Amino acid sequence: MAECGPVDSSTSTHTMDKSITLPPDEIFRNLENAKRFAIDIGGSLTKLAYYSTVQHKVAKVRSFDHTAKEAHGDKLYEIAVQEEVTARLHFIKFENAYIETCLDFIKDHLVNTETKVIKATGGGAHKFKDLIERKLGLKVDKEDEMTCLIKGCNFVLRNIPHEAFVYAKHADSEFRFQNTQPYIFPYLLVNIGSGVSIVKVESEDKFERIGGSSIGGGTFWGLGALLTKTKRFDELLQLASKGQHTNVDMLVKDIYGGSYGSLGLTGDLIASSFGKSATANKEFSKEDMAKSLLHMISNDIGQLACLYAKVHNLSRVYFGGFFIRGHPVTMHTITYSINYFTKGEVQALFLRHEGYLGAIGAFLKGAEEDNPNQYSWGENYAGSSGLMSVSPDMNPMQRARSGTFDMLEMDRLERQLVKLPLLQDPSSYIPDTVDLTEDALAREYWLFCFEDALDGVVKRAVASQPDMPETQERAEKFRQKYRHKLQTLRHQPFAYGSLTVRSLLDTREHCLNEFNFPDPYSKIKQRENDVALKYYLKAVKSLDQLEWEERQFALIRGVLAGNVFDWGAKAVSDVLESDPEFGFEEAKRQLEERPWLVDCYDQWFERLKGPPHRCALFFVDNSGVDIILGVIPFVRELLSRGTEVYTYISNAWFWLVTLVLRDGLRDERLMLVQSGSSSPCLDLSRLDKVLATVVRERNTDLVIIEGMGRAIHTNYYAMLSCESLKMAVIKNSWLADRLGGKLFSVVFKYEVPAGKLSHDCSAASPL
């Protein structure tokens, strides 16, 4: 991966040798705080894991004690940048050849002296035991390989969305990522190392090797090397990808002259692998033999996996091991085999971080006292290399991979995340509206859009920290890192799972955090808040003067107008920047007149005439005109109807909102819940566990989702088991165009789940 070398990584393979100097700030990061080491040494690759703590800055809003308000002038609050410490897991993968260099490097940079033990697993662990103990002065503690593998597998399946994928060679996007399943057990793990182990996993601690086969990766490699005089595994795969197995294999049609119709065996089916090579007087090409061997082994493993899946009645089958490890060739043949033998009933699943499972598991074994499984973890897109296609013809860059370092970093999240109990069908819920991995046109647009906006973000980032050191340099590093991520994603959209607008935003946030820019918009938001707060009372008063019917509409228009204010959306930030006086009233004028692009207002209005909702859950933005002038008056109205309201707000501005809402309204029925992220998008399958409890306890019967990120980029199609309101103004002309609307078109979607009295509302054209 290019992160660890020069930007142009294609050249790095040839220049790297065993005496490389490691770029410390890129590879073994945060070694100063590192503790709990684990290492997984395989046949050719070493995976090192450690735990560290990362200090980074967070913007916190601090309220002043309002009894002493006078002393601070008009300001109700101030923004302070605070240091926050979070836990991070680091996983680094490199070739065994570098192991000594790496150990030396770690020794030189390791400060923490408390660490006494390194957990080790993998076939090569005993071979390097002495070296590790001598170099690091740590005692090597061996852990069972399969136990580590399963632990690692459970961990990634639980914590990394889009971890598992189906491979489809000829589809538009070869990787089809699976939704995170609410329940990951039971599953079958087929580990194809030198041999094959088939393991049934029933729970975190319960698993059993139900079978295996000696025909595995070692057979492909060993037999392949004998047949083709080719030494390396990768080269064998390359040979195989060019070969014609029909020259070596005896097909059904070679025996029958056609198909064997009565049994439904097609003519192209292999009747006997290597059946044509049973002759003395013929030469076979290396490519053809390698291909035949690959088919033979893949089919055999697929067949056995299916037989075991059937006997044990399991439908989720994950494949891993060095035979698979991201190789499109083997993923394709295994997928083909599984499809053939199960007639499509079972899908072969692969994992993005398959190579790390052993190291993750060994690490978890050593970290049991920290209870890592009690937390939720998230993949850090800034620090992780992402999945590379190893297909040689697809991406010429990828060859650099074997000579370099691959990384995975995971951050411990402040809260344990669970799915919203109100999802109608949690297993089919997909947060993102458009999968950019599959939609090439949209992908191109959004990648361009984010790259185009990058300069602006850099500028804001610099402006947000006028008094901090090295702001310019850090901002520049951020620019480089994010631009490089965007470039990578252009070539490998599947690198971090399905590419979506949400993941592009998250990646940007991770990169910003990486260089200590917790909120580039904080200054603007502050300015905007100040203006909005001044206008707040007046706005409320004028609303109160309206008749009930008029007021209901004005409140919705208010939320929508507030939504026009969005510094993240380029079209809006352009307008706002050129005209700082652009006010709330002006925003209202920009709004599309009814009928809106998606217009369920009449149904909503009818509903309001009925009994009040018991409890509403409101997903809102975190600051500014939007929340102060749009959301709060609307919440006031709901409260006055007798509805309990839970508002879900991101961290940074939590206290500000508390201040305004609680002090302004003084209502016991209004509760605020802090979300774990500052993303403008929303994944309803990963929400604070506390919120889920509240939703269940309070019998929430209305979910309101506001904003383009939450209601359009994500959740547009989300089906809930209670009434829902999705409101947003489209502030992107390309997207507006796609939806058949125009800039500032309004989406007002009110949905009642089937079964309850349904008001059908015209839906917008599909995104």
Place this chain on the structure above:
Amino acid sequence: MDKAKSMMDKKGASGPFHVANGQRSFTSVTANGACSSNGDMHHLHRGDEPDCTGSPAKRSRLRRRTESVRRNRPPFPWFGMDIGGTLVKLVYFEPVDITAEEEQEEVENLKSIRRYLTSNVAYGKTGVRDVHLELRNLTMCGRTGNLHFIRFPTQAMHRFIQMGSDKNFSSLHTTLCATGGGAYKFENDFRTMADLELLKLDELDCLIRGLLFVDRVGFNGHPECYYFQNPSDTQNCVKRPCTLDNPFPMLLVNIGSGVSILAVHSQDNYKRVTGTSLGGGTFLGLCCLLTGCETFEEALEMASKGDSTNVDKLVKDIYGGDYERFGLQGSAVASSFGHMMCKERRDSISKEDLARATLVTITNNIGSIARMCAVNEKIERVVFVGNFLRINTVSTKLLAYAMDFWSKGQLKALFLEHEGYFGAVGALMELLKASEDL
């Protein structure tokens, strides 16, 4: 049947041997009782025969049927052919009850075919008659004769057809019953080159029919079927004859060039459960590439002298001993050809070791798949047939071991002496049945 059994028991010498459940299907072929097996066997069926006690009406009915069979009996020569991917299996019924009158009428080329086939044990460069498998004094369709078992490589098929043409085979007006894929592939060649029409038959139908028939008639007074006693103990593992009493259900594993696995619940009720392309063809194909050998015999000869543990990586090679966490013995193969990942070991490996490893790999894999199928189908008896098992005690013993060991004694592996010839026998039976149905 009870009577028959008691007589068998008295005889004792040839061991327990009966046909209990084969009876129903047997009579479907030999409804009139005219077809019977040879001396040792004929008492089994004498309840059906004209000379046994029975009402006069029944006797006359039987006589009429015998007449009809005689009229409709197909003309000689009687062949059954199974054209596989690698080998052609041919069974030939040589009548030994030819009357002088018949002999005079017999056309010259029919006579010459009989003489050619019965007086030779090898035909051309590659044809072989498995003399040791010959079934003597067998009665089929009221005729007594010897059943000969001949094989030659499928590659020689065109030469064979040419011979049929040269000998003017088509003038004999016999029906050539053929099964196996080659019946379809070469059908047109038979027609155009030799003016012969094939009666094409399904290979799995033939396999099951032939297998049940041969098992029923036995192997010249001995059982057709055998198993290994103490399969998990190499020192004391011995081959033992046995009977297929109540043959159903059985999992039938036919190992030819490729492998077909059938769950057989009765002669007509069976399904192909699965198959694998790793079969006899794979063993020979890989051996030819790895060792430069040319024939199955050569490959097996080498394999018998080799040691696969120099090629395969065992559990103990990885874990230093047993992998206790998973109950894997140190001596179990962890990775077939796993040692060959290492160049030094590749450079010093012997052909014999490679041949042995290939044989062990293919055999274990078939055993593994067969075992899973048996579990899935809930069948405990696994019958292995096919020419891969010919002169291949390494594989038969290994399969017996694998079935026993991995199922903890639940599954039993059975083998049959006529390994690969059942399809051809089944084809011959179709010839006789087809004529009967006229």
